[in-house]
Amino acid sequence: MLSEFDLIKEYFQRPHHAARAALGIGDDCALIAPTPGMQTAISSDMLVEGRHFFAGEDPVRLGHKALAVNLSDLAAMGARPVGFTLALALPEANRHWLQGFSQGLFALADAFNIELIGGDTTKGPLNICITVFGELRPGQALRRSAAKPGDDIWISGTLGDARLALAGYRKEFPLDEAALRTAAVRMHTPVPRVALGVLLAEQGIAHAAIDISDGLIGDLGHILKLSQVGATLDVDALPAGDVLVTQETGLRRAYTAAGGDDYELCFTAPASSRAAISAAAASVATAVTRVGTIDAAGGLRLVDAQGAALDLKLSSFDHFTS
């Protein structure tokens, strides 16, 4: 039988490339040598079977997604990724699962040139907890509390296809197989917007940012609350995913505004940054769209393309009330 130590050695311990980590897997702690003068950004996310992903989910996709959602938090802060730890509870040491999971995980880690520096494995109901580390210069972080009245509100990429795929799996309405397959890519393999977030922070061209995980309205709400501002959001300007854009208006509005699992960035920036933002986004081949304005008056106002008020009765996802 595969022991805990064999499991780590076989699937998670790789040649140490020492770029960032002074000491990786195999001791009581990992050691990293912070770049002088930089702050360390840290984020931790826990993914639970049946909650964040379906039972029996493809392990390659799961390895990708578990790391992607954490990198998305670094992106939202504007931090450059450095490394991560992985704590993993598994019902059994299944070689097929471990092979797939580590493959998906390391493919994404390699794409961002970051290293798995430590962690823990144990038996238990499937649970994946990744903690990522990044670096940024003091004062450059894209804080949720930094939105200013008059700021534009921007969205990277497109929204809603992940939620559409979930609806397809749940058969909430008919969705043909090809459409489901396309939308599901957004659900299973989100692409963290790290390059964009880092540029926005390092060039000092954005104020506040958050990554959209629980749905735009709820996540934008965190910015509004912490910045003590309000906003007007043009719901019809929200960029819908490739499949969602072909659906009817009501669904498109609902899923772009409050779909969840998008892992795009929502950020605010002064109007004077428009050209710089477009140039930065183009340089990393990421679409960005202006979708509203930060207001001095509190509250979130949803409007349609004509500027008329919309009442969508949408709510954000909450793990303990939904």
Next chain:
Amino acid sequence: MLSEFDLIKEYFQRPHHAARAALGIGDDCALIAPTPGMQTAISSDMLVEGRHFFAGEDPVRLGHKALAVNLSDLAAMGARPVGFTLALALPEANRHWLQGFSQGLFALADAFNIELIGGDTTKGPLNICITVFGELRPGQALRRSAAKPGDDIWISGTLGDARLALAGYRKEFPLDEAALRTAAVRMHTPVPRVALGVLLAEQGIAHAAIDISDGLIGDLGHILKLSQVGATLDVDALPAGDVLVTQETGLRRAYTAAGGDDYELCFTAPASSRAAISAAAASVATAVTRVGTIDAAGGLRLVDAQGAALDLKLSSFDHFTS
């Protein structure tokens, strides 16, 4: 009903004391400002209900233990604790449990003057994943690979009472209620040997160290393997816990040598460090005992008080084979 955000605010968000963390709970990432010239030590441990603790375990004790086992990893490296993140999966947002858990957690955090800087909460089978951060000067870490032939082997505190308590709970043999209650303190509320570990590292008086979580023999085995050395261990010199010391020799030998859940330090040091180690241990009111010697020849030799070979047929705990 208690929402995810209310839960965090009510039980886990405390006045930010900004000693170490530049930015705590409430943004996409926490930010810490590393002390110039210091390395960051990182460790992550995952505790699963029914595996690391009994279902229905007292939440105050659990809050203590979840952080203690992580601090113990910093102690084994000789790193000064700075802060930690907490990712928590809960079957339900139970106020009694949350109140107790956060109380136990923060009591220990306050004792070490460290801050909860971020994390995640979600619904799911009870799972607690803490990642701790510490600091140390480059070159001072107590590495598992640093034991040298001729080194003394030392143990902090006492061993085996946690394993004895487990045996008591499992009714593996009769243990009276008072004895069980005393032994159980070691199982439920281990005290991480941070002050000792930090002194050993900062004074440069020890070579290798590990914390004893899976049983001494198994954990010492990691040092031997990574240091490419062997050892002779005087099993009768192993310091038994207050309750275990009253039990018969066979049990005492088995549980001190391979009990598990001790969270004491096992460290190696040259004979020239003996006086300095005794002084350092006394200064932090921690008992230390010499229990053996590192040998150039590979393998672990267990001997009794007379130096005669012992064959205890003991094995270390492994999460996937036991």
